[in-house]
Amino acid sequence: MKILTEPYKIKMVESIRLLSKEAREKALREAGYNTFLLMSQDVYIDLLTDSGTNAMSDSQWAWMMMGDEAYAGSRSYYHLLDAVQQVYGYPFMVPTHQGRGAEHILSKCLIKPGDFVPGNMYFTTTRLHQELEGGTFVDVSMDGAHDPRNESLFKGNVDMKKLENLTKKVSIDRIPYITIGAPVNMAGGQPVSMQNLRQVSEFCRKRRIRVVLDAARAVENAYFIQEREPGYASKSVREILREMCSWMDICTMSAKKDAFANIGGFLAMHDEGLYEEAKNFCVVYEGLHTYGGLAGRDLEALAQGIRESVERDDWVAHRISQVRYLWQNLKDMGIPLVHPCGGHAVFIDAKAFLSHLPQEQLPAQTLAAQIYADSGVRSMERGIVSAGRDLQSGEEHRPSLELVRLAIPRRVYTQTHLDYVAEGIEKTFRRREEIPGLRFVYEPKYLRFFQARFELQKKEVGATVE
Numbered sequence: 001m002k003i004l005t006e007p008y009k010i011k012m013v014e015s016i017r018l019l020s021k022e023a024r025e026k027a028l029r030e031a032g033y034n035t036f037l038l039m040s041q042d043v044y045i046d047l048l049t050d051s052g053t054n055a056m057s058d059s060q061w062a063w064m065m066m067g068d069e070a071y072a073g074s075r076s077y078y079h080l081l082d083a084v085q086q087v088y089g090y091p092f093m094v095p096t097h098q099g100r101g102a103e104h105i106l107s108k109c110l111i112k113p114g115d116f117v118p119g120n121m122y123f124t125t126t127r128l129h130q131e132l133e134g135g136t137f138v139d140v141s142m143d144g145a146h147d148p149r150n151e152s153l154f155k156g157n158v159d160m161k162k163l164e165n166l167t168k169k170v171s172i173d174r175i176p177y178i179t180i181g182a183p184v185n186m187a188g189g190q191p192v193s194m195q196n197l198r199q200v201s202e203f204c205r206k207r208r209i210r211v212v213l214d215a216a217r218a219v220e221n222a223y224f225i226q227e228r229e230p231g232y233a234s235k236s237v238r239e240i241l242r243e244m245c246s247w248m249d250i251c252t253m254s255a256k257k258d259a260f261a262n263i264g265g266f267l268a269m270h271d272e273g274l275y276e277e278a279k280n281f282c283v284v285y286e287g288l289h290t291y292g293g294l295a296g297r298d299l300e301a302l303a304q305g306i307r308e309s310v311e312r313d314d315w316v317a318h319r320i321s322q323v324r325y326l327w328q329n330l331k332d333m334g335i336p337l338v339h340p341c342g343g344h345a346v347f348i349d350a351k352a353f354l355s356h357l358p359q360e361q362l363p364a365q366t367l368a369a370q371i372y373a374d375s376g377v378r379s380m381e382r383g384i385v386s387a388g389r390d391l392q393s394g395e396e397h398r399p400s401l402e403l404v405r406l407a408i409p410r411r412v413y414t415q416t417h418l419d420y421v422a423e424g425i426e427k428t429f430r431r432r433e434e435i436p437g438l439r440f441v442y443e444p445k446y447l448r449f450f451q452a453r454f455e456l457q458k459k460e461v462g463a464t465v466e
């Protein structure tokens, strides 16, 4: 398999270097075995996230010079509004500093204590904002999404039975909205079909439950629909994205993903009443409703990024072919992965990779740390550490998936970089049996995965492995 030929050429470069093994091990110890706490200068290939780490285009940089930095009524805001209306199809929009800013405002507007908010698998920041308003997240993703071996092509789909059961168990007016992540990040970047979006929308509209699209990577979802769903092969990604949004009442957006921006997001909707309320909260938490915590130049970079993300299908096609290339290489090496390959990242099944470690010894956290030690490649944990604790009971959430995510920033790395990554992970795989687990030494209260610190489990009583 080959990566599609790049639909761009390189105009600016940034140097990177590989530290010695000793220096990497020291850096890892100092970071408490948490890849989020490594200094980026100590990382060779950074696959921690595809969020805000994309390469902007010359057009985006040019538009940044055109930023209107007025406090109120900035021209740049109207450029962004126009892009959101054209590409996503929502008439109303408030900008936010990033995706969680939009989630915060939305949760404030719509959730009352005691409410239930269904969704197709949790996302860290989304669920936390729901819980902070007194809501309870309810997972209505299909069972297959929790099984790394399940080969369904639309593994992000909502299980309509689970959704229906919730509406029978609790009163409908306790369900302000449902969030649909398309694709589902935590399940391995798995897409949702148009048919499923339509079903959810029709089901919810009858019951006056609002439907919210988490649009961070909706362009990628549209590409999967084009590729896999009957009737969409001859439609452009742009048209498919518009249709997806037409089924959804509201959209929260982290523009740091699909839109190639380094920062930014928005909350968009069809309902003018909700827009009025969102503007109010925007002023409190983000900034005036025409800048939402962003500089005028950021608004321009974002507006151009949104237009660019759907201007030609080969942007997203190339990106997904890069992800598939790495996935296929790792699979050929026998490394256990989440199947099928998702949109933005390759997910390693850490439970199978480090099968000698029980979940208490944090297999995914351990694997992310060891991959860095072996090759200077930075990835992140998506397992029990990310899942955190229930805010009310303090109990740990115990996800069935223990994954390490290798997220590929857009337009940043080449095929040779990806070859290096695969060879590095193979090195770790060969010595997997001797890898000791980790345990917490510091656990923050919220979103613990970002700042937690760990130490190596002792192999035998009294003997630390280092």
Ligand SMILES: *Cc1c(COP(=O)(O)O)cnc(C)c1O
Residues within 6 Å of the ligand: 051, 098, 099, 100, 101, 123, 125, 126, 181, 185, 214, 216, 217, 253, 254, 255, 256, 257, 264, 265
């Ligand atoms: C990144 C992300 C968010 C949160 O956005 P931030 O810009 O990081 O605040 C929400 N949902 C999904 C699916 C994401 O990937």
